[in-house]
Each structure stands twice: as structure tokens, then as C-alpha cells.
Amino acid sequence: VQLQASGGGLVQAGGSLRLSCAYSGGAFKTYTMTWFRQAPGKEREFVATIRGGSSTTLYADSVKGRFTISRDNAEMTVFLQMNNLKPEDTAVYYCAASRGVILSALRSTTSYNYWGQGTQVTVSS
Numbered sequence: 001v002q003l004q005a006s007g008g009g010l011v012q013a014g015g016s017l018r019l020s021c022a023y024s025g026g027a028f029k030t031y032t033m034t035w036f037r038q039a040p041g042k043e044r045e046f047v048a049t050i051r052g053g054s055s056t057t058l059y060a061d062s063v064k065g066r067f068t069i070s071r072d073n074a075e076m077t078v079f080l081q082m083n084n085l086k087p088e089d090t091a092v093y094y095c096a097a098s099r100g101v102i103l104s105a106l107r108s109t110t111s112y113n114y115w116g117q118g119t120q121v122t123v124s125s
Contacts, residue, residue, distance in 0.1 A: 001025035001114040005095045008119030011085055015123070019080040021095030021116055029053065032101045033071060033078040036109060037091035037121075044094070046107035048080060052099065058106055063089075085123045092118040 007019040021033065034049035048059045048069040057069055068081040078095060096112035105111040 001031075001097060003095050003097060003114055003116035005093065005116035005119040007080075008093060008121045010122045010124065013086055013123055013125050015085050016081070016083045017085065017121060019082065019093055019095075019119060019121075021078045021080075023076040023078070023097065027099075028076040029073045030099055031097045032099065032106065033069075034096045034106065034112060035069065035078075035080045035093055036096060037089075037093045038118075039091040042091075044109050046109075047093070049106045050078060051101075051106075060107075082121070085121075087123045087125045090121060090123050092120050094118045 002024045004022045011017055030052040032049060032051045035047040036044050037047050038044040046060050047063055048067055050057050050069045050071050066084045071078045095116040097114040098112040101111045
């Protein structure tokens with residue numbers, strides 16, 4: 001499995017960006033796909049996830065109502081639509097994938113076997 005994240009950039013506060021994570025490998029539909037982010041000097045943190053099979057979604061409280069995660073199983077891509085961006089959203093965003101992640105472990109970085117290279121999102125005030 002390989003993941004390729006893209007779509008980051010520089011945007012003003014209140015603006016929008018759409019991140020993409022292209023997946024290569026088999027059985028994409030069965031993988032839980034998750035976005036994490038890491039700001040300078042901080043630990044990597046959970047942003048949003050979409051489960052394989054059910055496509056159930058879960059969001060961090062800090063992005064709920066502003067970010068939307070979705071997946072296109074035919075294109076084997078997961079998206080993160082980010083609206084009303086804030087300076088505190090500035091970070092490197094990573095996509096991650098794994099199978100068989102239980103509900104209680106979705107937010108943990110240790111639950112994921114595969115990671116993309118990250119894409120920088122910078123929000124200016």
C-alpha cells in the first residue's frame with residue numbers, strides 16, 4: 001500500500017482547501033482512511049476518519065462542522081474538505097490507512113500501518 005497526499009497550500013483565514021490522498025494497492029474499500037496533522041513542536045493529532053465498508057465518519061472536536069472527510073472507492077482516493085480555516089489549522093497533514101481498526105482506536109497513530117508523506121497547510125491571519 002502506498003499513499004500520496006496532495007492539495008495543501010497557503011490560504012487566508014476563513015478560506016478553504018481540499019486535500020486528497022491517493023491510494024495504491026488492493027482492497028481499498030476495506031481500509032479505514034484517516035487524516036492526522038502535526039504542527040511545529042506538537043504531537044501528531046487526529047483530524048478525521050472514514051471507515052472501510054460502512055464509511056462511518058468521525059471528527060476531532062476542533063474541526064467538527066468545518067471539515068468533511070469523504071472517499072471515492074472507484075478512484076481509490078480519500079478527501080478532506082476544509083472550510084472556514086483558522087490559523088490554528090496550520091500543520092502538515094498526513095493521511096493514514098489500516099484495516100481492522102476498532103472504534104476505540106481510530107484516533108491513535110499507532111493503529112495505522114501505512115502513511116502518506118504529508119502536505120503542508122498554512123493559514124494566515
